Amino acid sequence: LAKTTQPISMDSYEGQEVNITCSHNNIATNDYITWYQQFPSQGPRFIIQGYKTKVTNEVASLFIPADRKSSTLSLPRVSLSDTAVYYCLVGDRHILTGGGNKLTFGTGTQLKVEL
């Protein structure tokens, strides 16, 4: 199983760049790395996905080193509305056996943004 480890919480201020790192030492060759954002009383929402190197979209960047054993979600210029829990997800798939796709979320990182 590709378990993930993230910091439990992080604090920041509006306008700052926030970097959240996730460790996934047992990542498999075919696994992608996906990040989600969850607000209270809502289901998680997809933010960004990558396989290696760097991916950027309109809301975030994802940095993945060559060994892929970690990844860093970068949120530029955060605002109060970015206060949420951020989850790193690494797929656990059994393609060869045709088995299930147990996508296991980590404990998440509670980001708190203040004025």
Place this chain on the structure above:
Amino acid sequence: GAGVSQSPSNKVTEKGKDVELRCDPISGHTALYWYRQSLGQGLEFLIYFQGNSAPDKSGLPSDRFSAERTGGSVSTLTIQRTQQEDSAVYLCASSLASIGSGANVLTFGAGSRLTVL
């Protein structure tokens, strides 16, 4: 539909009663997932469907929990003889694919909050 729909949004039941939670995934999404989230906790994987079959049921907490999916669409999660520790938000998600880059892109519903008194 446009998104993943779950019902009921809130359910209060008495200990020992059975409950049924429903998930209507995005049309065309072949993969469907159930997760459980207790207050202030992360997401606990319960079960995954590819089409109507569930290759991995190992996440179900006990034999009181069961799930089925029919027609490759709607899924129901049934909890028999509910216990207080079953109180949680039950989240359903669907994805377009089960392998490849799309497999990890899940769209979640708003969840069903279950309270067992």
